[in-house]
Amino acid sequence: MDGASSSIAPRSIQDVVIRLAGNSQDGIQTIGGFLARLAGRSDQDVMTYMTIPATISGGPSIFQVRMGTGEILSVGDQADLLVAFYQESYNGHIGFLRPGGVLIYDSDHVTPEPDDRRFTSVGLPITSRTVEAVGGSSKDKGKNLFVLGLLARLFELDVAKLTGLVKDRFGGRSEDIVRNAMLAFDAGYGYPAEGLRDCFFRLDAPVKEEGARPKVTLDGNTALTYGLIAAGVRYGAGYPITPWSSIMEVLRTELSKYGGMFVQTEDELAAVSYALGFSYAGHLAVTGSSGPGLSLKMEALGWGTMAEIPLIVINVQRGGPSTGMPTNVEQSDLLQALYGSHGDAPRVVLAPRNVEECFNVALEAARIARKYSTPVIILSDQGLASRIEAFDEPDLQKLMKDPKPDLSERGADFKPYPLDRITRHAPPGSRIATGKYPTVTGLEHDELGHPSGNAWMHQKMTDKRREKLKALAAEIPLPEIYGDAEGEVLLVGWGSTWGPIREAVSRLRKTGTKVGQLHLMHVNPMPLGLDAVFKRYRHVLVVEMNDPGLYGYGQMAMLLRACYALPHIASVAKTDGLTFKVNEIVVGVNKRVDLNRVGAKA
């Protein structure tokens, strides 16, 4: 968008970043969600971002949605349009609006800086017009829908689809609620165009590919939950903690439809114990939490490693340590996930890069847990948990896994912990031909599960638990490199930083520098051959949302340096509780690498 034109004819744009700034009770998340769903339904790409105050009720809150026709990789460093509901929303977010952008403010509450001419500013009496439209009480509930109507008009959104979504959402409640919602929406949509003439835009229509699957619009936590169901997970247990809770809420309702069960337990220790119990009983189970809860689960996870029980553990990371910043994002649990337990407990750790991969990572976690009879930790984060994205609906027919436990009789050669094979437990209920029933145990044990204090046996069993993860490493494909396959800089990431890193790579390459991106979903064990890839670049910079710590390296950077002893691995790390802006990565790279040095350009 550029705010210079004065024609009332809408200007065509590729994508737009809209930030709605208000308070948490204004329902801006609701309309942000509508916009995201609409974009998905219209085959546009979309990504959202929200902040929620950690207070019990109320407090400033934003919802940001970026939608358009190209691939949307990040939520946008700057807004094209800012809607400010209150003076503090204006004060707090005007700096995020790009010069030339459009400011729409509620003139009942906001007085903008009169001399600020950087933006196209339009004041509308949003509160009073909503009250007028809905009538009756002086309450301003419905302001959000007034704004939604306004946005529908400004961006020529599909009103039929949008009102369909509104009715779906409120349809289960009383007629009055739907009627009031529509009255507010219509008032916003029909607001006289006067003053808005510079703000009409049309999003380019996306080109729908032949035979493309329909798009679905989900947040990360829901995608992860559905992924678990597709993977055949029917049992689980958890304890509420932000931002993990929505996964357990959905599982509690959904799993009973599938004949399964999710138990809300007395604490995190019980949650992981239940999950291990379900898995022992033959059902691959899930538990989850956020950082502090993962710490509480660690003792039992040590047992899971020793007893070799398949299990999925989700950690939706937030700002830490301790209660930290429960509604902010951070990737500071990596080393906890890998090394949080006592003893030598080799771990499988996976991290999804975006909402679509939240679905896929659950399937991969289940595959690994079953094949290698081991706990698998999934590291998501607060940013991914609540972020909404559109992606192609997965082909469930192909992906659904059968959850039925194997209770067949085990042959005479059955051993719970064979030294020459990967453990395959016989769940209770299965007969054992030898008549010798197995005990699964956290004590070091021999092949039959008898406790063993034998030094040789401990070494052999430690080897067994390590070697199976090395076998896993050998089957993980090297991630594809995006951008230049060799050159000046390789940006390495894991988890939700994928999108902003990719945009940063594109931006850096435009300046003529040879830059590539390598993103790890298999965080531990890592695929083989990474060192060879790293050696193809002059600099390897690991971009992650954690603190570079005492030695100047973020957690993944430290791990990679330790694994490969390559001195050209360095960090671009931050911990401000917010997702990376593309520009922060570009600036971070420039700080560490002199891209203007002779020879730095291709």
Next chain:
Amino acid sequence: MSTATLSPAPVAPSAPLTKKALTADHPTWCPGCGDFAVLAAFYRVLERLQYPQESIVTMAGIGCSSRFPYFVNTHGGHFIHGRSLPFSAAVSLSRDDLHVFVFGGDGDGFSIGGNHLVHTARKNVRMTYVIMDNSVYGLTKKQTSPTSPLGFKSKTDPTGAIDQPINPMRTLVNSGASFVARSHATQVNHMIEMMEKAARHDGFSVVEILSECVEFYEGAFDAGNPRKGGQFRLIENHDPSDLVAAYKLASEPWPGLFGVFYDGKRPSKNELEAGLITKARERTKGASDLELLQASFRKAR
């Protein structure tokens, strides 16, 4: 497909389950330990119940008594300290076809696992929990336990314990366990009777058995042993469904009473969860797993 209600795999009729078939590793307990008698009584209970061998699960946490699963030839597990109840609850809840027994000591049950005991009782998960109470930490060689009496001299209380001990019966009755009984390891027939009743109870059943640690707390339970000059007082003329009466009985002075303190009827979590599944499947008209998930995705279009 419902995975909660598994029908056991069809099996050839088995020979009657005997102590011989149930015997596994030789117990590693000290000679004279009360736990030997509990194990012997448990074999007898299983002989009486005649469950299919593969359908019995013997679980434990950590402690001397928690070695139990190694000595019983059934499916079983040796979990972590204090958390065998939540682990076993999951086994019971997800597998109707199994019979779940959990063994542990006073440290496991009343100290590190105290919260789990209360919540498993509250949830009334169908399984049997046998607490072998020796009133001392034996595996770690004589520290004060949550049931050590005031004045008990241990390595952590060399001048005598000063913290008020737990009253197991009061705790259990209070927390909502639907079957609560107490026995003594020197009274084999009584133990068998209590454990069998517990196993047949539909809900969370607990039997506390006073089981002497001859190494670190010799004579702890002599007051309840007639052969040592004590009195084994059985509960008589008591309505076991009367919660208030049970609480009063539990408050009798040491060595207290033996028998069934409480035996109440309320739906088990197993039954309630199965009800939720039935209702959910009625609402979704028995749709297949694939259809259910496809419907969820359709809503997200």
